[in-house]
Amino acid sequence: xxxxxxxxxxxxxxxxxxxxxxxxxxxxxxxxxxxxxxxxxxxxxxxxxxxxxxxxxxxxxxxxxxxxxxxxxxxxxxxxxxxxxxxxxxxxxxxxxxxxxxxxxxxxxxxxxxxxxxxxxxxxxxxxxxxxxxxxxxxxxxxxxxxxxxxxxxxxxxxxxxxxxxxxxxxxxxxxxxxxxxxxxxxxxxxxxxxxxxxxxxxxxxxxxxxxxxxxxxxxxxxxxxxxxxxxxxxxxxxxxxxxxxxxxxxxxxxxxxxxxxxxxxxxxxxxxxxxxxxxxxxxxxxxxxxxxxxxxxxxxxxxxxxxxxxxxxxxxxxxxxxxxxxxxxxxxxxxxxxxxxxxxxxxxxxxxxxxxxxxxxxxxxxxxxxxxxxxxxxxxxxxxxxxxxxxxxxxxxxxxxxxxxxxxxxxxxxxxxxxxxxxxxxx
Numbered sequence: 185x186x187x188x189x190x191x192x193x194x195x196x197x198x199x200x201x202x203x204x205x206x207x208x209x210x211x212x213x214x215x216x217x218x219x220x221x222x223x224x225x226x227x228x229x230x231x232x233x234x235x236x237x238x239x240x241x242x243x244x245x246x247x248x249x250x251x252x253x254x255x256x257x258x259x260x261x262x263x264x265x266x267x268x269x270x271x272x273x274x275x276x277x278x279x280x281x282x283x284x285x286x287x288x289x290x291x292x293x294x295x296x297x298x299x300x301x302x303x304x305x306x307x308x309x310x311x312x313x314x315x316x317x318x319x320x321x322x323x324x325x326x327x328x329x330x331x332x333x334x335x336x337x338x339x340x341x342x343x344x345x346x347x348x349x350x351x352x353x354x355x356x357x358x359x360x361x362x363x364x365x366x367x368x369x370x371x372x373x374x375x376x377x378x379x380x381x382x383x384x385x386x387x388x389x390x391x392x393x394x395x396x397x398x399x400x401x402x403x404x405x406x407x408x409x410x411x412x413x414x415x416x417x418x419x420x421x422x423x424x425x426x427x428x429x430x431x432x433x434x435x436x437x438x439x440x441x442x443x444x445x446x447x448x449x450x451x452x453x454x455x456x457x458x459x460x461x462x463x464x465x466x467x468x469x470x471x472x473x474x475x476x477x478x479x480x481x482x483x484x485x486x487x488x489x490x491x492x493x494x495x496x497x498x499x500x501x502x503x504x505x506x507x508x509x510x511x512x513x514x515x516x517x518x519x520x521x522x523x524x525x526x527x528x529x530x531x532x533x534x535x536x537x538x539x540x541x542x543x544x545x546x547x548x549x550x551x552x553x554x555x556x557x558x559x560x561x562x563x564x565x566x567x568x569x570x571x572x573x574x575x576x577x578x579x580x581x582x583x584x585x586x587x588x589x590x591x592x593x594x595x596x597x598x599x600x601x602x603x604x605x606x607x608x609x610x611x612x
Contacts, residue, residue, distance in 0.1 A: 185546035186286050188218055201292030204299055204508040210289060217282040224275035228268050235264035287391075288398050291543040293508045294480075294517040300507025306520070307507070312491065313500030315524045320585040324527030325576040326458040329587025331355055333609035335459065346456070347448060347463045354611045358578070358591070359466070361598035363441050363571045366468040366493055370568055374489045376439040376470060381419035383443050384410040389422040392548035393565075394514040401449045412445035416469035417565040424473055425548035428558045435474035435482060439568060441466065459572050460532070466571040472564040475552060476542055479562040480517070483539040487519045490535040490568045497592040499577045500524040502531055514540045521569075523577040534573045537566030579605075 191198045195211035202210055238260045245254040298307050326335050334355025340348040351359055370376040390396040390411045395403055395418065404412040413419060420438045429436075444467050455461035470489060472482045487503065494501045506518040515538035522531035542560035545551065551558035582590040587607035596603055602611040 185283075185543060186289060186292075187542070187546065188214070188282070188286070191215065192218065198292070202289070204293050204297070205290055205511075206301060206509050207290075210285075214282070214285060217278060217285060221275055221278035221282055224271050224278055228271035228275060231264050231267045231271060235261055235268065238264065287547070290511075290513045291516045291540060293511065294539075296505075297511065297517055298505065298507045299509075301509040302507075303510050305507040306510055307505045309503040309505050309519070311500070311502040312495060313498065313524070315500050315526065316581060318526065318583075318585075322526035322529075322580060322583060324458055324525075325579045327527070328579060328583050328589060330589055330605040330607045330609050331579050332587075344463075347461065349459045349462065354605050354609055355575075357599065357611065358595070358605070359571060359575050361595050362574050362578070363466060363468060365496075365595060365598050366568060366571070366574075367439065367441050369493060369496065370439045370468065370470065370489060373492070374437075376437045376489070379416075379420060379423075379438050379440045381416055381440050381442060383413050383419075383445070385413055385418055385422070387411060389418055389425070392422050392425050392550075393418050393544050394547065398513065402447055404445050404447060413442065414446045415444050415467055415565075415567075416440040416442040417471060420469060420471035421473070421544060421563050421565065422548060424545075424550040424561060427550055429473070429550075429552040429561065431475065431552050431554040434552060434561075435472055435478060437482075438471045438473075439468060441468045441571075458576070460576060462572065468568050468571065470537075470564075470566045470568040473550075474562050474564070475554075476560070476562040479539045479541060479564065482562075482564055483517060483519070483537065486564055486566050486568075487521070487537045490521055490537060490566055493569055493574075494521065494523060494534070496594040497574070497578060498594075499574075499581055499592075501534070512536070512538060514538070514543050516541045516543065519566075523573070525577060525580050526583070527580045532573070534577065535567040535569050537564070539564045 191211055191214055195215060199209040199211050238257045242254060242257045242261065245257055325331060334352045336350040336352055340350045367378060371378050387396060387409065395414060403414050420440055444465050446463060448461055448463060451461055470486055472486055474482050501521050501523045504520040504522060506520055511518045518536060518538040520533050521535040523534040525532050540563045542562060544563045545560040550561045552561050578592060579589050584590065589605040591604055599611060604612055606612050
């Protein structure tokens with residue numbers, strides 16, 4: 185949510201920020217709604233003052249026996265009361281109209297974000313690792329002989345439909361090991377606090393992080409009104425909704441491993457084979473809550489937390505700075521980490537780390553108190569990492585010509601010393 189005061193003070197900068205996202209100017213509409221709302225509020229306050237004055241004079245007229253003046257004043261009090269009710273209702277309607285307009289406008293890009301229309305305009309910041317060379321054509325994860333036995337798309341389709349998978353045996357254990365490894369690393373090395381959260385949330389929680397109302401079709405809602413979380417960003421960030429946090433307690437650096445659910449409404453026909461894009465998946469999420477001036481520092485720190493996971497798994501990746509046209513709705517700056525997938529011969533997104541400034545905090549009314557009055561918090565979120573996509577990268581980068589897969593050293597202790605998946609599909 186945008187700060188209406190900031191728009192009043194510098195509408196040109198607001199429109200310039202929207203133009204960077206490829207959107208038209210909105211300040212004229214927003215300020216017109218704001219002015220209409222404020223005019224109604226002022227008129228209501230004037231009517232309230234007139235009512236108060238008349239109310240004081242009613243008693244004096246009654247005491248003086250001036251029945252004519254008493255009736256006039258009593259009628260004036262009733263008239264002003266009705267006028268106040270009407271103006272209050274009109275002000276509330278204008279306030280709702282203004283809020284409805286503001287809540288569909290994306291965040292303003294940071295000055296460091298490059299101009300661009302889509303992912304083709306994103307900028308590569310750095311690379312780590314060298315993609316392995318194979319003396320055979322590398323396969324995608326679901327084609328490799330050993331792991332192939334652990335992916336059951338047929339049964340999943342029978343039970344649930346497309347974009348679901350049943351994992352079995354060695355693949356299930358590898359998937360579980362990856363999530364545990366990520367959590368342990370974030371907690372013991374990155375000083376994140378592990379949290380366990382629900383995956384069903386109230387509508388206001390989805391609203392607070394910006395999934396609603398604009399992106400309702402991207403998520404699932406139950407018949408009794410709960411929403412299934414698209415990521416633990418929703419639950420972790422909303423832990424401070426409606427709160428005033430002591431500045432001394434900041435930053436809050438949190439992590440959670442949850443099931444995630446997405447309708448993939450905008451991805452029809454994309455990544456329909458394998459488990460790259462699923463309706464249900466697992467992710468280790470990171471959320472940081474801090475003061476606004478610390479936002480960019482924490483953004484870099486959080487990005488490194490995700491990068492360390494990839495480096496420990498020996499997975500080549502690159503860091504991308506997203507352009508203004510490719511950033512998410514609530515982000516003011518985003519780094520995407522893209523891991524190398526030999527089976528596709530390309531880099532694919534495995535983590536997106538965003539700083540949102542005070543954008544989400546305004547929607548949640550989440551503030552902190554330092555020395556003065558409460559101010560809005562800064563929120564950040566990022567994948568650390570998507571478990572399924574990480575498993576895909578592990579399998580494709582570790583594959584051998586015979587269909588077996590060598591597993592990263594970092595996972596061996598999580599797999600009881602097992603170091604590979606054999607061509608027969610067993611851990612060994």
